[in-house]
Amino acid sequence: MNTDVAPRLGGRRQTWRLTAAAAVGVPVWLNTGVLLRWQGHEPGSWFLVGDPLVALGCLTALVWRRRFPLAVAMTVAIASTASTSATGAVLLALVSISTRRRPVEIGAVVLAFVTGAQFSVGLYPIQSPPGSWWLQLVLPVLAAGIAVAVGAAIGARRVEVRSLRARARSAEREQAARAAQARALERNRIAREMHDVLAHRISLVAMQAGVLDHRGDLAAEESRVLIRGIADGSHQALEELRDVLGVLRADPGRPEPPQPSLDRIPELAAEARSLGVDVALTCTVTGEPSDALGRTCYRIVQEGLTNAAKHAPGAHVHLALEGTAGDMLRVSVRNSRGTASIAPPPASGFGLLGLSERVTLAGGQLDHRPTTDNGYLLTAQLPWPNRHSEKRA
Template structure:
């Protein structure tokens, strides 16, 4: 046990320990004083003056027993040979050494204590040495030292246990704080990803409509009004969705997290894209309702693909195909042709497909994307659809009722 790791004692703890040492020593000193008076009539100046001074020095030395435990214990034990009033200080020093639970140190101090008690008989001749058996003179101080060692060992074991419990509690608290911080970071990253998915789609449609207004001078007044109204509505929806996401990010109780979209919202997504001027064809042969996680990932894949098509291929035909059933794989394929006219794309973060790849990977799916020979682009995703209880079948014919270009 390292003394640097031992608990520091406060003034109150030091005081009561030293007081206890004095309380133990005073009866022994008074008894010795009374015996000396009865035998010799005069106890002597050393017992009255020198003994208390040595005991006081021993008590002062005990204040440094934490820093130099073995040296202080040996010094106090040797000093107790000539001072009866220092007996309690010697036992306290022995007990302090025993808290370290080092057998060699304990054995040295015990040997010094027992040896010193034998020498003390000559210093204080309160009884005839011949009247006491040698084993009695050794056994009594040995038992006293054993009690002090047992008490010190128990205190040391208790300190180790308390320190271990404290370290475990601090470690658990640190781990809990780390888990909480990690959970907060993951939640913020998730919300940030949702913000990108929502706003990138809305702003891309608005930018596409603004680009049409800028590059088309042959539009009628009604067509201009439709495009302007679409820009206004898209901007308003983007602001509303941004406000909702920011409310969740701030932890505002007045802004609960909006419901997550799923596969059944894909037709609405396609309708909004058509209203913004994007030429989209939706073909769906999905049978059944996939789990929420699979459906939400499917929605985000279509959303990101339509966003990229609006940015990089405005005016091109975009074909969205969905196919799958429970127990198989949900396949999402979004394909667009080359842009019929060159329009500078709006600013892009460059993290859309990267975040989409992370979503698909979390769903244990596969994502492929790349250019086509004719200058278009195709994105294909495959999501595992675990088999589950029967669900209500979607009417794919309703989705196919949208007009084709």
């Protein structure tokens, strides 16, 4: 709620309640005056002036009933003994103290009110019918009971409203946290896809450009092959980038373009060979993995080839894939020491980090370390659940 609106609403509620309390006290005061005249008594100056002034003082004190609830309620209950027109004020004080739902405080104020009501009977010389003493006790108790019940109900309602508001705020915070987490995960996913798509292609393009820069003895045909490879690699990088952006911007009803999987790894190795990378592929995979598992395996091999091309140009690269459905899918990318002397392309530093996150999300393990022959080994183990077991479960 607006901070400027809340005080105005609070002030209106305060005025309305005090007006209602005054409206309850006025009929009691008038009834007392009528009874006095009916029994032949002339209302004195206290009835005409003192009684309303005490009621006004009680109403004024009620303004601070929330800051000093017990003190204000006790003061109004005791002061109401000397004023019939303060009946509405003392009932409002009882309602207010009852909203706190503290039995000791409520009992003390009720006792003060009922006791004061017995003394206020003798304030004016009104003769009561014989045997009506019990009414003088029951009526104040009944009025106090109604006020306490109303106050307790209001207090319970306030507690419930506060609880609902707290839960609503908590739900909003949790929703905001989940939305922020979803955005972060989506950014990470987009970053991984962009890196996987561009890093491999651009690294091969940079390697070919480095060969052109460092090899001045190349024949015209060899130069044309490298230039054609640079052009084709750049074109393919743009095509794959367009596919990624198309997935991000696609309509919900439009099917996503096919993502690379395990069956495209031989194409990845053949493409690397066509660009001059010495790649050997060994595949002993039996079964067809899921699309997510195949895509993760493809990205591991792609990152391994990209790192080998960047950091060990001219090295021999051996790819090994093995696994069976219901067990594990193991991927290994091993390269020897590089032999070409070309300047390495700039490294992003996020390739293995993003790959580690991808493998962790798949429930697998990733390991990468230098080998004893100054090469490098990248291995990954991915769980491969049996599809038939998943369907039965």
